[in-house]
Amino acid sequence: MSYIELTQVSKQYRRRGQATEALHLIDLNIEKGKFVSIIGPSGCGKSSLLRIIGGLVKQDCGEVLINGRSPLEAQKQKQFGFVPQSPALFPWRTVLQNMQLPFEVNRQAAEQPPQREELVKLLEMVGLGEFTDAYAKELSGGMQQRVGIARAFGSGAPILLMDEPFSALDEITREKMSYLLLNIWESYQKTVVFVTHNIREAVLLSDEVIIMSPRPGRIKARIGIELPRPRSAELEESEQFQQYMADIRAYLRQDWQV
Numbered sequence: 001m002s003y004i005e006l007t008q009v010s011k012q013y014r015r016r017g018q019a020t021e022a023l024h025l026i027d028l029n030i031e032k033g034k035f036v037s038i039i040g041p042s043g044c045g046k047s048s049l050l051r052i053i054g055g056l057v058k059q060d061c062g063e064v065l066i067n068g069r070s071p072l073e074a075q076k077q078k079q080f081g082f083v084p085q086s087p088a089l090f091p092w093r094t095v096l097q098n099m100q101l102p103f104e105v106n107r108q109a110a111e112q113p114p115q116r117e118e119l120v121k122l123l124e125m126v127g128l129g130e131f132t133d134a135y136a137k138e139l140s141g142g143m144q145q146r147v148g149i150a151r152a153f154g155s156g157a158p159i160l161l162m163d164e165p166f167s168a169l170d171e172i173t174r175e176k177m178s179y180l181l182l183n184i185w186e187s188y189q190k191t192v193v194f195v196t197h198n199i200r201e202a203v204l205l206s207d208e209v210i211i212m213s214p215r216p217g218r219i220k221a222r223i224g225i226e227l228p229r230p231r232s233a234e235l236e237e238s239e240q241f242q243q244y245m246a247d248i249r250a251y252l253r254q255d256w257q258v
């Protein structure tokens with residue numbers, strides 16, 4: 001049995017009497033400790049898929065198992081950390097206090113909150129060690145997103161669900177963020193499901209890239225990224241890296257309607 005397992009999952013939304021079929025018979029399995037990206041055209045159901053895995057949205061049919069349990073049970077057991085497009089930080093709390101938030105929200109958790117040093121180490125990994133005691137409101141958008149990522153890795157949740165976490169950032173910050181995420185993931189190796197529109201990011205970070213077709217979302221291809229780890233910026237220049245990018249682009253172009 002896989003760590004995350006979806007069998008024949010479909011989802012339809014209804015709004016003002018109109019039905020939208022977002023996902024159609026999705027079969028997907030993800031192994032523990034893997035970094036898996038989901039890429040596909042706008043509106044193909046990537047966020048829906050992520051939200052179904054995390055128990056935020058219920059599928060209409062099919063089965064979702066997280067380590068053998070339903071997403072809602074997994075959610076109750078604090079198995080998920082969410083990293084949305086913009087991080088939900090409390091502006092008047094310090095960076096460290098924001099990092100401690102998952103443990104305050106989850107008071108019944110048996111797990112002890114990490115020591116300050118552990119959280120500071122995570123902040124250092126995202127280049128924010130010296131901002132530990134700064135107020136969140138003093139940070140730029142990119143810095144806040146870095147806190148959101150560090151917080152997810154420090155939260156104790158074994159599965160991180162990331163929905164286009166870099167989409168609000170400028171291109172240069174975005175590129176830098178992808179290396180920070182690579183570094184922190186290679187140190188912690190949590191299971192990550194990462195929704196993105198960015199092919200470079202998907203190849204750089206992933207063990208596997210799932211390519212979806214336009215709505216209703218189906219899985220069009222799964223590409224295992226067999227690049228050595230730890231990975232670095234130089235790897236992007238390699239022929240193998242460029243070939244993965246070209247392969248993914250070719251799949252996505254099949255659905256272009258020009």
Ligand SMILES: Nc1ncnc2c1ncn2[C@@H]1O[C@H](COP(=O)(O)OP(=O)(O)OP(=O)(O)O)[C@@H](O)[C@H]1O
Nearest residue numbers: 013014015020022041042043044045046047048049
């Ligand atoms: N709550 C909802 N009510 C009605 N329709 C919805 C709802 N959520 C999503 N949809 C529709 O379902 C389809 C899939 O949406 P979803 O957000 O999952 O796609 P996506 O691939 O993440 O899109 P994007 O890349 O643009 O963020 C879209 O057509 C969207 O309009």
